[in-house]
Amino acid sequence: MPFVWTHILFSEEVIDAANKPYSKYDDCMKLGAQGLYFFTHHRLWLNSRDTLSTFGEDLYDNHYDEFIADLIISAKGNSSQIQSYVLGQVTHYVLNKNTHPYINYCTNKYNCSREQMEVILDALLMDQYYNIKTWKNKIHKEIDISTKFHQDIIDLLNHIFKKHYPELNSAPNNYIQNAFREWKRALRILSDPYGWKSFLLKPFRSLVVYGPVRTTYDFLNLNHSTWQHPGTKESSSKSFVDLFNQSRVEGIEVITAVLNFWKGKNHFSKHALLEFLNHDKEASAAE
Numbered sequence: 001m002p003f004v005w006t007h008i009l010f011s012e013e014v015i016d017a018a019n020k021p022y023s024k025y026d027d028c029m030k031l032g033a034q035g036l037y038f039f040t041h042h043r044l045w046l047n048s049r050d051t052l053s054t055f056g057e058d059l060y061d062n063h064y065d066e067f068i069a070d071l072i073i074s075a076k077g078n079s080s081q082i083q084s085y086v087l088g089q090v091t092h093y094v095l096n097k098n099t100h101p102y103i104n105y106c107t108n109k110y111n112c113s114r115e116q117m118e119v120i121l122d123a124l125l126m127d128q129y130y131n132i133k134t135w136k137n138k139i140h141k142e143i144d145i146s147t148k149f150h151q152d153i154i155d156l157l158n159h160i161f162k163k164h165y166p167e168l169n170s171a172p173n174n175y176i177q178n179a180f181r182e183w184k185r186a187l188r189i190l191s192d193p194y195g196w197k198s199f200l201l202k203p204f205r206s207l208v209v210y211g212p213v214r215t216t217y218d219f220l221n222l223n224h225s226t227w228q229h230p231g232t233k234e235s236s237s238k239s240f241v242d243l244f245n246q247s248r249v250e251g252i253e254v255i256t257a258v259l260n261f262w263k264g265k266n267h268f269s270k271h272a273l274l275e276f277l278n279h280d281k282e283a284s285a286a287e
Contacts, residue, residue, distance in 0.1 A: 002099055003115075003122035004187070005134050007033040008142060010244065011091040014251035018259060025084035028150070031143045032088020035096065036060065038176075038183040055165055063164050068093045069273045070160045076262050078152075083262065085153050090258060091251050093277075098247040101229045102240060106219065108230070121240055123213040124220055129241070135195075135211045140187040 002010075011033035015021065022029070039056025059067055068090060075086040107117045126132040154176050162168045172178065190197070192211030221227065221239040228235055238246075257276065260266045268276065 002095060002103070002125075003118040004034060004037070004139050004143065005126045005132065005137075006122045006244070007035070007092055007095060009126070009130065010095045010247065010251070011088050013248055014091050014094075014255055015087055017248075017252045018255045021259060022080045022084035022087070025081050027144075028081050028084040028153070029088040032085035033092050034143055035089060035092035038180045055161075055168065059161075059164065064093065064096075065274055065277050067160060067164065068277065069270050070163070071156070072258055072261070072273060073268070073270060074156055074160065078156075081150055082152055082156060085150075087255060087258065090254060094251040094254055095244070095247045098250070099240065099243045101231065102221075102227065102236075102238070102243055104230045105227045109227075110217065110219075117219075120213050120215070120219055125240065125244070127213075128220070133212075135191065135213075136193045138188070138191065140184045140191070143187075144184060 008030050011029055012026075015029060036056045036059060040060065071086045071089055075083045103114060103117050103121065106121075107114050110117065112120075123134045126134050157176055158168075168175070195211050197211060218225065220241060221237075222241070224237040224239060226235050226237050254277075257266065257268075261268050261273075
């Protein structure tokens with residue numbers, strides 16, 4: 001999965017192609033585009049693990065398709081804020097499934113953490129193709145919909161989370177708000193527009209600082225070197241940009257189907273929706 005800026009850009013491009021529904025609620029869409037980062041990345045110290053961080057990772061690994069299907073179905077007939085947020089989550093899902101194998105491959109190849117690789121790819125893509133210096137922009141402001149989540153978004157997430165993880169019934173009532181607040185704080189504190197934090201915090205290898213990326217490595221694979229899918233062991237020479245563009249085409253198809261479902265122009269049971277999402281996943285893996 002890429003990092004914050006890439007997910008925002010991808011979500012904007014895909015949803016713009018669907019005639020920009022809910023344009024008044026772009027803030028909700030941008031937050032939704034971050035998926036569950038506020039759980040998986042919500043601690044300043046990456047070696048600090050708790051029930052919430054491990055729950056987020058397990059949901060990604062074992063229940064992600066079901067989570068997205070539950071979001072889509074629950075959003076039908078719901079508020080524009082909810083639907084905008086869910087569209088962002090759907091674009092996160094599409095980009096994640098296409099780029100995750102490449103990111104895992106690079107993580108192993110370059111012996112770094114997954115978050116470090118996500119930050120590097122995020123910075124390089126935005127710099128080279130969109131002239132955005134990620135380290136010079138206050139990214140925490142892009143995903144800040146207010147001092148708190150919208151309550152209806154909290155209620156929706158809480159309902160679906162506890163459906164898959166009943167143990168969260170014993171979590172504090174404000175566990176979602178707290179995780180989101182900690183993630184924003186981490187983005188703010190570890191932002192490094194001048195590069196000095198990267199130097200001073202270098203001994204703390206568990207910290208991922210969001211600063212300038214200076215490298216001669218072809219992280220984006222623009223030279224189209226061959227790499228292997230970590231799971232299937234299939235070879236590919238696609239660049240990260242190729243995967244991004246492939247995801248955009250699939251994302252427009254998925255978002256269009258979701259919007260038509262919400263408008264009553266097509267019908268999805270949960271089983272049919274899971275088949276649709278998984279078919280899309282299998283098709284992209286086969287290419």
